[in-house]
Amino acid sequence: MVDPNAIVVVxxxxxxxxxxxxxxxxxxxxxxxxxxxxxxxxxxxxxxxxYEKVKALKTDNSWLPRAAGKAVKIISELLRHxxxxxxxxxxxxxxxxxxxxxxxxxxxIRRGVAPGGQADRGEIxxxxxxHLQQTETWLSGQPFIHTLYSDHRQVLxxxxxxxxxxxxxxxxxLDEAAxxxxxxxxxxxxxx
Amino acid sequence: xxxxxxxxxxxxxxxRVGVLLxxxxxxxxxxxxxxxxxxxxxxxxxxxxxDYSPEEKKLxxxxxxxxxxx
Numbered sequence: 137m138v139d140p141n142a143i144v145v146v147x148x149x150x151x152x153x154x155x156x157x158x159x160x161x162x163x164x165x166x167x168x169x170x171x172x173x174x175x176x177x178x179x180x181x182x183x184x185x186x187y188e189k190v191k192a193l194k195t196d197n198s199w200l201p202r203a204a205g206k207a208v209k210i211i212s213e214l215l216r217h218x219x220x221x222x223x224x225x226x227x228x229x230x231x232x233x234x235x236x237x238x239x240x241x242x243x244x245i246r247r248g249v250a251p252g253g254q255a256d257r258g259e260i261x262x263x264x265x266x267h268l269q270q271t272e273t274w275l276s277g278q279p280f281i282h283t284l285y286s287d288h289r290q291v292l293x294x295x296x297x298x299x300x301x302x303x304x305x306x307x308x309x310l311d312e313a314a315x316x317x318x319x320x321x322x323x324x325x326x327x328x
Numbered sequence: 329x330x331x332x333x334x335x336x337x338x339x340x341x342x343x344r345v346g347v348l349l350x351x352x353x354x355x356x357x358x359x360x361x362x363x364x365x366x367x368x369x370x371x372x373x374x375x376x377x378x379d380y381s382p383e384e385k386k387l388x389x390x391x392x393x394x395x396x397x398x
Contacts, residue, residue, distance in 0.1 A: 191397070213392055
């Protein structure tokens with residue numbers, strides 16, 4: 137039985153499919169905690185589904201009660217700052233590292249930031265892999281966090297099956313058909 | 329001596345140098361101490377965070393900040 141007040145956290149590295157998962161949850165009928173400050177653009181045509189206060193989670197988690205029973209996007213780097221005062225159900229997005237970095241690079245270029253050369257990319261890939269490994273180990277040891285891993289490619293390839301897995305994880309309270317229908321593979325152009 | 333109170337050993341000068349405990353009480357305290365150590369180790373590990381070098385941490389945080397996620 138899933139606590140109806142549990143906070144549903146969509147997590148992963150930036151550009152791993154977290155916005156897509158937020159769209160699926162919203163389409164399925166779940167309330168999402170966003171502030172709409174970061175609006176849709178070329179990198180996320182349907183919006184980012186972000187909540188600005190998440191960025192300051194390390195120093196201010198006073199907003200967390202507002203997320204009770206809702207879904208909120210929190211990048212993997214910030215998960216360790218979740219207090220034990222709540223129960224969390226984390227949907228952690230996985231995606232091929234090459235695809236993540238390529239998508240991040242495109243986003244950096246649009247933001248006017250030089251993404252760095254191939255050597256930099258190799259180094260950041262190594263650090264991100266280490267980060268993911270340590271985060272997954274940490275998640276497995278937290279009694280107040282339940283985690284489901286979802287693969288970006290699998291969501292695109294078989295949205296109905298992934299919608300069913302996610303819905304089961306969230307106590308079958310969502311509209312699976314609507315979740316699956318919200319996935320538009322054509323929006324996710326960055327491939328290996 | 330009242331039951332339940334520890335029996336204190338004193339030296340000839342009256343300094344408190346030891347405490348006599350019932351075996352059951354001693355074992356209870358050992359168990360409690362071990363449990364506390366375990367909890368403290370868990371908290372310490374939790375607070376330690378990921379095992380990154382300062383350079384790795386900076387590189388990752390700079391990237392996430394440039395992307396607008398921190």
